[in-house]
Amino acid sequence: MKYILIAFLLILCPLSFSSAQTDLSIANQGLDIDLKPQYPEPYSEFTASLNDYSVGNQVTGIKWRVDNAIITESNNERTITLKTKGINQKTTVEAIVTFSGGLTEIVKKTIAPTFIDIIIEPQTRTPSFYLGRSLPSIGSQINLTALVNGSTNNSGLVYTWKLNDTTLEKGSQLGKNKITTTIPFGTASIVTLEVSNLNDGSVYKRSVQIPTISPSLLFYEINPLYGQANKPVKNLNLIGDSVTVKAEPYNLDIITYNSPDMLEWKINGYTSTQGKGSPYEVTFARENGQTLSGVSRIDFHVRNLKQLLQGAEGGFQINF
Amino acid sequence: MNKQIFIIIGAVIVLILIVTWAYLLIFGTPKDANDVFTELGLSGEEEEITFVPTPVVEEPVVDVEKPKLRQLTTKLVAGYREVTGSDGIPYVYYVEMGTGHIYSIDLNSSVETRLSGTTVKNTYKAEISPLGDYVAIASLENSKNMPLVLGKMSTTTESNLELTDFNETVRDFSISDKNELMYSSLVNGELVGYYYNLANKKKSNLFSIPFVDANIQWSSDGSTGSQYIFPKASYALEGFLYEVKNNKLTRLPLDGFGFSAAANNEMILYSYLEGNTAISGVYNRETGETQNLDAMVLPEKCFIPKIGLIFVCAYEATSKPYQFPDSWYRGETSFKDSLYAISGTEITSQLLIDTYTESSREIDIVDIKTGEKGEELYFINKNDNSLWMYEI
Numbered sequence: 001m002k003y004i005l006i007a008f009l010l011i012l013c014p015l016s017f018s019s020a021q022t023d024l025s026i027a028n029q030g031l032d033i034d035l036k037p038q039y040p041e042p043y044s045e046f047t048a049s050l051n052d053y054s055v056g057n058q059v060t061g062i063k064w065r066v067d068n069a070i071i072t073e074s075n076n077e078r079t080i081t082l083k084t085k086g087i088n089q090k091t092t093v094e095a096i097v098t099f100s101g102g103l104t105e106i107v108k109k110t111i112a113p114t115f116i117d118i119i120i121e122p123q124t125r126t127p128s129f130y131l132g133r134s135l136p137s138i139g140s141q142i143n144l145t146a147l148v149n150g151s152t153n154n155s156g157l158v159y160t161w162k163l164n165d166t167t168l169e170k171g172s173q174l175g176k177n178k179i180t181t182t183i184p185f186g187t188a189s190i191v192t193l194e195v196s197n198l199n200d201g202s203v204y205k206r207s208v209q210i211p212t213i214s215p216s217l218l219f220y221e222i223n224p225l226y227g228q229a230n231k232p233v234k235n236l237n238l239i240g241d242s243v244t245v246k247a248e249p250y251n252l253d254i255i256t257y258n259s260p261d262m263l264e265w266k267i268n269g270y271t272s273t274q275g276k277g278s279p280y281e282v283t284f285a286r287e288n289g290q291t292l293s294g295v296s297r298i299d300f301h302v303r304n305l306k307q308l309l310q311g312a313e314g315g316f317q318i319n320f
Numbered sequence: 321m322n323k324q325i326f327i328i329i330g331a332v333i334v335l336i337l338i339v340t341w342a343y344l345l346i347f348g349t350p351k352d353a354n355d356v357f358t359e360l361g362l363s364g365e366e367e368e369i370t371f372v373p374t375p376v377v378e379e380p381v382v383d384v385e386k387p388k389l390r391q392l393t394t395k396l397v398a399g400y401r402e403v404t405g406s407d408g409i410p411y412v413y414y415v416e417m418g419t420g421h422i423y424s425i426d427l428n429s430s431v432e433t434r435l436s437g438t439t440v441k442n443t444y445k446a447e448i449s450p451l452g453d454y455v456a457i458a459s460l461e462n463s464k465n466m467p468l469v470l471g472k473m474s475t476t477t478e479s480n481l482e483l484t485d486f487n488e489t490v491r492d493f494s495i496s497d498k499n500e501l502m503y504s505s506l507v508n509g510e511l512v513g514y515y516y517n518l519a520n521k522k523k524s525n526l527f528s529i530p531f532v533d534a535n536i537q538w539s540s541d542g543s544t545g546s547q548y549i550f551p552k553a554s555y556a557l558e559g560f561l562y563e564v565k566n567n568k569l570t571r572l573p574l575d576g577f578g579f580s581a582a583a584n585n586e587m588i589l590y591s592y593l594e595g596n597t598a599i600s601g602v603y604n605r606e607t608g609e610t611q612n613l614d615a616m617v618l619p620e621k622c623f624i625p626k627i628g629l630i631f632v633c634a635y636e637a638t639s640k641p642y643q644f645p646d647s648w649y650r651g652e653t654s655f656k657d658s659l660y661a662i663s664g665t666e667i668t669s670q671l672l673i674d675t676y677t678e679s680s681r682e683i684d685i686v687d688i689k690t691g692e693k694g695e696e697l698y699f700i701n702k703n704d705n706s707l708w709m710y711e712i
Contacts, residue, residue: 043573087571115571119531119560121551128461130649131553132553132646133553134533135554135556135557143531147530147571150562150569150570150571151569152530177530211556218652220651226396227444228460230703231652231703232652250650
């Protein structure tokens, strides 16, 4: 009997201990503070929401404590809106939750706001005078550069780049804040960057959408003295004896621009032979003594025949 | 006896007067002018006199009242600066686009003088030092890396411009008030900023950033001031604002799609797109507060002073196209601007001038600068690169 009693106690004790631990762990796992956005930037607004998935216990009271100060006006609110401080200046948000049984539990989240900037530099063509940034087109390359808090010091930072859920550069790399990739098919791509700081163990994540633009074409007059005009031409009047026009494909992959498989000028539907100089420029001149007048349609077409979406075509009218 | 004689004489006189009066009353009305006026001619013949008006000799009058808004030159301008001459007269020095020829315009007499006839082929952008003694001229060819030429002008005579090739290509450049050439170059895939003392020809590093397509607002204080950098704007891509001071890059809390900015130590004017809506705002650097403007102004079309919260912007009240500002950069969209003075504290604006109403010209204003007195605004018309002036 004595041995039976000891054996019974030995079996029962671990069970009761495990039960207490389970209660506690259910409560801990069921409460959480959810941030939106998940990684707030410095000086930006964010919301902290209490997620309560606890089973059995009903929440009867919520108090919010921010940097050790109780926010009384947010009592019993499930969500509060706050503003982050400066770069890496921590804000501690705590939710003090009271359950129906009288049990009180505290969940805590610390926010150290960080700027994770992903700078997109498409390797596509824009004219020399163009003051904006070029845009990516299907099959073109883009350079992606990450700047954490504007710092160029990457020591201790591990970068994991993903393009549409495909990990780039074969995985995480220390100090790899700059990569080059190719824009896939589709109207847009998602780039996701995860930065882990080996010094303090923090992890940050950021996603950006990269749109895909079709290359387009504009024509600009070139003045032999003053250079290329700022405004594109749609209808051109031949006032003097000659005029030079340049075709400017916007957002065409630089590789295609430099060595296109196909490039042609057409005058009234007839292909024109290439002259010397830049293939993107054409000069229209009156023949000696010619006094004829009329209208001609000029068309231009450039394309990569291996990647058919890398191309642009268009035209304009010339009155002479 | 005597008394009767006097009465008789008096009665006769009265009678004569009555008869005379009655005659004049009945028969005395003149029949023509000759009955009234006496012919004073020496002879009896009438002489016909032709009236010849005496010519009034008028001194030629020059209308010295200049319009407040006026085009300063018909030439295309690559860069300009107001310079006070040794005679105390304000001049505008400018470099002609395409040729690199340098001119000065006397703002009192409007006389234009060519200072240099040395041709710099394909001149696209130029900067002039505050005293007009140094000039930097960049040529645009088929690349965004521009060859640069530096010039030293010792006097205003044409022959005294010494041009030397600057042995680096530049992405962008400016000359500070301290005679420093501030410029950026592409080095090993990074954009490196330098300052080059034009007097002693010493070069030093200013910053290095890991991206290339950057828009830099160079400080007029030169290497000791703050340089503001953001990736070039596009409606479809996100931009972020950085400040470089004392060789340190700092992220400022402003960003967005199509992002563009202009700043001084007190405020930052910025614009970005939220969905399809273009928004402009002012960030007060002391309080950290932002306030949106009622209208979307593009920082590239504004003049932010070195200090203070009042700035000048060119703006046309029209809806912005979907692909803004890209379509403006391409030249497909242009504006008929008005100039406004805007208070960055109260977010109020005051119309200075509607340039289209005043000039009947479509002036798409860029590159606004002010004169030394602060009473003049100079700007370039992006449509034709002409130089204009407005007296406030």
